[in-house]
């Protein structure tokens with residue numbers, strides 16, 4: 357198998373831990389094991405008594421029960437616990453696709469959604485974002501017209517990385533109808549789900565909305581616990597989950613027992629954790645709003661209604677990759693340039709972490725000192 361290097365993960369590998377400031381992270385503020393365990397009485401002793409043997413390939417039955425409470429039609433039998441969200445993305449494509457298949461990928465995208473099918477020899481068609489009045493949109497007629505007899509999967513991501521776009525319930529229904537008419541699988545990366553900025557923007561998981569919907573969830577983003585490396589796949593399509601389980605025996609076999617335990621504690625207290633993370637987002641967003649108001653001549657942004665990230669358009673003539681490199685060199689501020697997504701002229705910002713306000717001020721220093729801003 358020949359697979360392209362993962363541009364975004366390469367970039368983070370190189371710079372994430374050396375940058376002093378970052379305005380681009382996509383995860384919410386993390387917490388310590390101590391703070392997490394304090395959410396549930398008796399959990400410290402249970403954690404210390406945990407047996408460190410192998411766990412079940414599909415995940416501990418209690419954890420699967422906890423995960424199933426996020427969904428309306430998904431039972432613990434319809435779930436497999438995985439390592440982060442990256443593993444189920446990989447296992448799904450490896451398990452389900454053949455070289456002659458075609459897939460459609462909502463784009464620009466988190467690269468593995470497109471690169472894994474491509475590495476298997478599949479034809480990958482990009483369902484590209486269209487900016488209308490500075491707002492990202494995805495044209496449903498265009499999606500319909502991209503489908504052929506060979507289309508096996510539509511890959512979606514909502515709330516979307518990097519644009520911050522989130523489908524409405526009506527758009528979701530229309531996409532499900534398009535897929536159902538041709539018996540196409542929908543694979544939806546839902547790692548930013550449950551971080552809707554207002555309950556009106558919540559939509560069902562694609563695993564609930566469609567019998568052939570395959571949804572990926574994770575502890576990393578909305579819950580701010582990426583160090584657990586616990587994610588999962590949810591689907592009522594039994595054949596898909598079996599194919600993925602067979603693949604998993606070649607990757608990680610099973611999950612980390614301590615992480616499964618801690619993920620269970622977090623999920624049983626998920627309303628507390630989500631409320632904390634949404635509060636951070638609501639504290640940070642006004643700072644971006646006023647920043648982009650102050651610098652409306654330089655940047656335009658679509659303020660998302662869900663998730664912890666947005667995509668910012670650069671209105672001045674500059675290579676986004678060089679611009680990010682300079683910000684890092686001069687002020688140790690990490691940006692995520694659009695070139696990482698093969699979508700130039702933009703950069704991604706994040707607002708799920710507490711240090712963002714300080715980092716944004718550093719970034720402002722950078723644009724003022726470089727006379728980009730007046």
Ligand SMILES: Cc1ncc(COP(=O)(O)O)c(C=O)c1O
Nearest residue numbers: 440441442466517545547574576
């Ligand atoms: C859309 C999307 N999917 C999947 C992942 C991978 O998540 P994890 O780090 O939990 O494997 C990311 C991480 O940035 C992401 O943004």
